[in-house]
Amino acid sequence: MTRTVHSRFELRAAELHPSVDDPALHSMTFLNEVSHRYPDAISLAAGRPVESFFELDSVHRYLDVFCQHLRDDLGYSEEEVRRTIFQYGRTKGVLHHLIARNLAVDENIDADPESVVVTVGCQEALYLCLRALRSDDQDVVLAVSPTYVGLAGAARLADMRVLPVREAGGIDFDDLFSVLRHARGRGLRPRALYVIPDFANPSGVNMTVEDKRRLLDVAAQQDFLVLEDNPYGLFSDTDERPPTLKALDTRNQVVYLGTLAKSALPGVRIGYAVADQEVVTAHGTRTLFADELAKIKSMVTVNTSPIAQAIAGGRLLEHGCSLVRANARETEHYRVNRRHLLNGLADRFRRGDPDAAGVSWNSPTGGFFVVVTVPFAADDALLERSARVHGVLWTPMHHFYLGDGGLNQLRLSCAALPPEQVDLGLDRLHALVTESLTASRKGAKHQC
Amino acid sequence: MTRTVHSRFELRAAELHPSVDDPALHSMTFLNEVSHRYPDAISLAAGRPVESFFELDSVHRYLDVFCQHLRDDLGYSEEEVRRTIFQYGRTKGVLHHLIARNLAVDENIDADPESVVVTVGCQEALYLCLRALRSDDQDVVLAVSPTYVGLAGAARLADMRVLPVREAGGIDFDDLFSVLRHARGRGLRPRALYVIPDFANPSGVNMTVEDKRRLLDVAAQQDFLVLEDNPYGLFSDTDERPPTLKALDTRNQVVYLGTLAKSALPGVRIGYAVADQEVVTAHGTRTLFADELAKIKSMVTVNTSPIAQAIAGGRLLEHGCSLVRANARETEHYRVNRRHLLNGLADRFRRGDPDAAGVSWNSPTGGFFVVVTVPFAADDALLERSARVHGVLWTPMHHFYLGDGGLNQLRLSCAALPPEQVDLGLDRLHALVTESLTASRKGAKHQC
Structure with a gap:
């Protein structure tokens, strides 16, 4: 040979x-x-987001603000501050509590900080979800089409098939039912539906609150997760923004995917998943889906740069964790x-x-x-x-x-x-x- | 259903x-x-590396030094500097030329900057390589065992089997031949061998220069890549460090995996792959393996935080791109x-x-x-x-x-x-x- x-x-x-x-x-x-x-x-x-507001000095300031937060609010010693910023760290990140606070302040989402996994941009969060949900080649993900190109890429890396669902100005429920039925008829298991419900990329389209509620009901009845990606919801014409799917989610059916690329700085490459679903093991013990995602993350990127997290965290802290105010x-x-x-x-x-x-x-x-x-x-x-x-x-x-x-x-x-x-x-x-x-x-x- | x-x-x-x-x-x-x-x-x-030399002020200084480098050495305008640091950027990174210079200065490796892919730690580089090399389930990777636990993790994510090769104080060539023969006998394709040739984790063991040359010959004859991981080679008792596999590689058989976690700061999460192999497409066109890895990277993390790269780059620049001197x-x-x-x-x-x-x-x-x-x-x-x-x-x-x-x-x-x-x-x-x-x-x- x-x-x-x-x-x-x-x-x-x-x-x-x-x-x-x-x-x-x-x-x-x-x-x-x-x-x-x-x-x-x-x-x-x-x-890409607007560049004219970028200031080099802000990076220094954000880092200092985050370090001061570690000292003042979390009671860290100088040694602990340096260790948090410089050393290998927590797989789920060091920004989880501030992201949870941001989601409470801006989105009326009540997220347990332990359910937050900080990732290298939202793309990594998406990949972690698909990799976790693809146990064999019967597992498929649905996506409202047209959609973000990174969804297809992440699915391809996880060797997971994507089934398109028509958009029709939000989501075409008839087509959704048809896709689910056909998939199951072929022995496939629809594990999740990926959707950008607010000001979608590429369509700019919004799902109505009524459709959001209906989607959650369908997901509950048909036993699939909803992967809600929300990079643009913040940038609304009206100050009264409609609720996200996650804010309406009373049954832990939604994995919420967020990014600070558009709302803080693309250059920090900070995204996250809120994955508060319980996972039941064969022994009956329970973990959070976030912890399963963190296991996979430890094999992809180990952890997200804490220096980058600190810089993003400083921006959050300067505005009371409100990205609405920051932006x-x-x-x-x-x-x-x-x-x-x-x-x-x-x-x-x-x-x-x-x-x-x-x-x-x-x-x-x-x-x-x-x-x-x-x-x-x-x-x-x-x-x-x-x-x-x-x-x-x-x-x-x-x-x-x-x-x-x-x-x-x-x-x-x-x-x-x-x-x-x-x-x-x-x-x-x-x-x-x-x-x-x-x-x-x-x-x-x-x-x- | x-x-x-x-x-x-x-x-x-x-x-x-x-x-x-x-x-x-x-x-x-x-x-x-x-x-x-x-x-x-x-x-x-x-x-983990020693913490006592970490200084918070250094982060500010490194960032400034890198920005000055963009202005003075690369002739960037202020707008270009800000765009480089803050905006979405080059998938292969913005630190490639400094990493190439570092490899020339410290390791006598002549790396084309275009063959360098900057990654989120070395773990991502490892994952990209295995994901790329695993085209179907006949493709396997060999690894000198005992080995770094992240190798098994990355392989598992890529659904790629790992075949252990005995270490025997370097690499046991008889076992290597036996593993290759058995694998091929079962219809498997050994695509690469993963090894930490210098002061390995966990064994601390070094391969001799003679064994390194022999390994390169075997890889050439038996048509597999060598994935050389070198996180510890810098920290030697003697100033005369032996050549890396990549420094001895005259046939582009080695993908060199590096990290700045131990030699700069773990908290920047910066690693890289030097992948200078040519890839021939069905149409006969040629690309670099680095560009194929970058395609996969675009689906995992899009790009590595340029702010984190800038901070690592500042540390390199302060020491004439020598990590030997920096450390x-x-x-x-x-x-x-x-x-x-x-x-x-x-x-x-x-x-x-x-x-x-x-x-x-x-x-x-x-x-x-x-x-x-x-x-x-x-x-x-x-x-x-x-x-x-x-x-x-x-x-x-x-x-x-x-x-x-x-x-x-x-x-x-x-x-x-x-x-x-x-x-x-x-x-x-x-x-x-x-x-x-x-x-x-x-x-x-x-x-x-």
Whole structure:
């Protein structure tokens, strides 16, 4: 079984785990490549948070504030402070009590700090959940589609199949029942449903409170967990935000996935899971699902950088653990930008204008994203042309669909841009759409 | 398929991924529990680095130094500096060029910065490698046993089997050939061998340069990668350190796994892989193995906290990217402690003393660990008694074996303790050993 000794060792891609060839990855790679090839194009594509409020000095301040909290509020000695910040530490993290306090203050969620697992971004939390829930290849996860691309990636790493459920402006219950029935008919076990109920990525859509309650009832009847991901719920047009699924969860059916990437700093890479479900062992003993997730975490990243946690913790502490208060400026920025984007679309694509026939968009009341529907294919080729000829980037929606869909849709983000850039971006998008409409009309005439 | 709706949702442990029931995990849990139950016991068990040199102010300084490096050496604008530190960033990291420089300065390794993937500790690097190399269940990884418990954990998460290879003071080549032959005979594909060649955890053992060269030849002939983990190589008694496997690697067969946990700060959770192998796709195009690992990383943790990377980077920059220089004090501390431990063992267990018959130990010339062999079972029950009655903690070696072995061995670590605590710990260990020898002699008489 020896082979010719090459001068250099080579690997064959076909002999690597199939996840490295995942369509979701190719999507991300393609989108990154386009934005790299056209660095001067205005990006209505990027989902990153606004940067203009970042201050280097704040890092020093946050770290000091957190250390002072350890001394003053938790009674730590200097030695204990240094050990907490610098040494290997608790697998579930050192920020759990502040996250629990934040969830109480901002979301009316009553979370036991012991049920909180601090993770390296929300992506790790998602991976831990799927890895834990996939005991064999009959276990599957459902996801409202279109969805966050990281869901498909995490599932692929856990070798877990994802079954799409139609969105229909929230969640299509008929389709949910149908997917559950078909899955069980094929001997599969639906373990969880992944959903972003508030100002979703990519759709901007919200589930109604009524639908949230109904989803919890269905999950209870049909015995699956709900993985609620909530990166954008904070950034709402109205100060009266609707309750999250977790706030409505009286039966421990919801694993709540949070991130401080959008609400504190992306650069700390801090996310978390609230996993308060009880796990019953063969011996009848009970643990928390959070502790099972922590076991898996100990094999992936051991623990989350306590220095990074401390910096995020300082930001929480400076605002009484309220991210609503901490993000007053950011939320206002996103509100202004979103309205600017929606008004800008209305100005450029007027109802009744034959040059805008078939162009429509939704009107999210929060979050980072707006979806535009067009009467032609908004595919990768059009994005490439848009970047090259018109100097504007957006995201083809089909990348977010599990399976088919979204070919006539674009996702626009206005999170990171100043308003004048949004205007310029929309002017360029308008030129692209007009050109494409003309081309498709010509094509239609040709066909006649 | 609906079931009775419980008032609270419960999960069954048997329906979770088997990794949460992994023996390696139970080992860690048991060891942590014992040390928690007996907080006043002196710990010759913990493998953490020395804490006395940690300074909170250094974090601020390191961050500033790294930002200045971005401005002065890389020509970044203030906006680019802030974006690098705070925003989502490069999947392979922002510290790659400094790690490459460090490897050149300290290890005579010529690493292309593009082949470096910065990870959340070395554990993530290990997981990425195993996940990538496990394309189906015929793919297995070999590991010199006893070994680091995190190897078994990472393999379990990737659903990859681990085949142990005997250590025999380095690596037992006859056993290696036998394991390779048997594996191939059963249709398995050995993809890689995991080894800590210098001052290994747990054994403290070093591979000779001759054995390192031979291992590289075997790997080339038999077509497997070598995963070289090197957390302790820096902490050597002699300033002339032997070359790493990677420094001897002329055929890109070695993936070098590094960590800044022991040499910079555990609390930054920064590790890395140098993966300079070429990967050939079905279309004949070529990528670096590092880029395939980065794809997987994007699905696990997206990217490593750039703030944590910046802090680690500041420490590197302050010492011209030499961790040898940065760790002058630490290395001296470990040298003094190791000699103190070895001399203390020799003082307490004298050759020819009938009260020490059958007690021996190895004499590592670097690293954190020393292994003591005793003529009785050094198992979990004895550790519990040791903690409760004698007030001293150590690690039963059997926890580090893949399969059987190590039942008569203890791992001692002297990394974190001051010398007077080492003395006290050894006095207590001596009392335990004397008691156990007496008990086993009585047991032997009983049997007669």
